Amino acid sequence: MTVTFPVLDLRDATGTPESKATFLNQLRVAIHEIGFFQLIGHGIDDFDKMLELSRQFFALPEQDKLALNILDSPLFRGYSEIGREHTKGIPDHRQQLDIGPEQPERRPAPGDPVYQRMIGPNxxxxxxxxxxxxxxxxITRLTGLSHRMLRLICESLDAPxxxxxxxxxxxxQIHLKLLHYPGPPLTGQDNGSDQGTGIHNDLGLLTLLVRDNNSGLQVAVKDGQFVEVPVxxxxxxxxxxxxLEVATNGYVRATLHRVVRPAPGVDRYSIPxxxxxxxxxxxxxxxxPYVEAADGVSDVAGNPLFALYGENVMKGMIRSFPEIIARHHPDLAPVAGSTSA
Structure with a gap:
């Protein structure tokens, strides 16, 4: 299957009225038909610096990284060894550093919503x-860019x-990950799984992804058929x-995607x-008007969509980090056991 992933130039959104109208139409088509696009002209120029810092972090001695062991964090923050995070109950083959909003440490009170357990420092x-x-x-710059894109998405749908x-x-509630996907050392030394990150939807509004020159990101564009997103x-x-799928009654697509492991001896780095x-x-x-005529959100067995973001993100954390749930949130463990398969 040949799929052309849209490439949008953000400079067109501030050009002539005609160029902005064209940009908004291209954006609306992309978010409705594919749910993925590539964005250029955004004014952020330090991709290489951030990817190099990520390489340097993962090259640290394991003891330095394990000083940030995510298993010690009830906030789901810190360093994960390969296989620590799960997708649909299967360990992902990647290392990562999870970072959230930098906030003062707080002790949840009885009766607080479960999602408040995620509030605190990195x-x-x-x-x-x-x-x-x-x-x-x-994070500061990508927060600003993301908010600008969110507003343009609204405009593209003829909403305020x-x-x-x-x-x-x-x-x-921002969330950043440094990710390292190591390929198997040599052909024949693999465990038989090509899962870097398993098939999933993102939980919130939108994701901005930086990656190196190694392929691996694949998108389900039709009937479970996955297509590589070109670098x-x-x-x-x-x-x-x-x-966004919830807010648009399914008009905007939260498209399933995955990352396959790189070739033997190859290291892939990305920063979502x-x-x-x-x-x-x-x-x-x-x-x-597009939302009013939409067909409704995706009905995927075992994946209810919650309009309250805190509930939606805790759904994801419970599935992804069963060891953290068992260690720090045992009251949620029965839920984890019933939804992580």
Whole structure:
């Protein structure tokens, strides 16, 4: 199957009225028909620096990385060894560093919503002090870019540009991952699985992805058929999450995707940035003629979609990190056991 993934130039959105209208139409088609596109002209030019910092982090001695062991974090923050995070109950073959909003530590009170257990500070490597300021700068800039894209998405659907501002302001629940996918050392030394990251949808609003020159990201474009997203230098891969599917009654697609492991001896690095509503925000339908005529959200067995973002993200954490749930949130373990298969 031949699929052309749209390439949108953000500079067109600030050009002539004609160029903006063309951009908005291309955006609407992309988010409805594929749910993925590549974004250029965004003004962010330090992809190589961030990928190099990621390589340096994963090259640290294992003891330095394990000082940030995610198993020690009830907030789901820190370093994961290969196989720590699961997709549909199957371990993913990748290392990662998970980073969320930098917030003061708090102790949940009885009766607090479960999702408030995710609020608190990040964990940073003492052996690499330059990582924190670089990532915090990156998060600030990608938060601004994501909010701009969210407004353009609303415009492309003939909804007010600021309609979704209330679900993200003043503190969107951002999430950033540094990811390292190592290929098997030599042909014949594999465990038989090519799963880098298993088949899934993203949970929130939208994702901006930076990756190196190694392929591996695949998108289900039709009837479970997966197609490789071509590598385009200096482009963000942008895809939409389940909460936008909810807000648009299924008009916007939160498309299934996966990452396959690289070839033997190859190391793949990527940095996804997830832009999400506040934990306590509930999605409302966009006032849009496209939404009014939409067919409804995807009905996937075992994957209910919740309009309250905190509930949706905890659904994902319970499935992805059963060991953290068992260690820090044992009251949720029965739920984990029933939904992680």
């Amino acid at each position: 964990r940073w490597p003492e052996a690499m002090p330059e990582l924190r300021p670089a990532i915090e700068s990156w 540009a600021d309609f979704l501002d209330d679900v993200v302001d003043p503190d969107p 385009l230098p200096e482009a963000f891969v942008v895809n939409l999450g389940e909460l 940035f997830f832009y999400n509503p506040r934990l306590n925000a509930t999605m409302q339908p966009l006032p849009s």
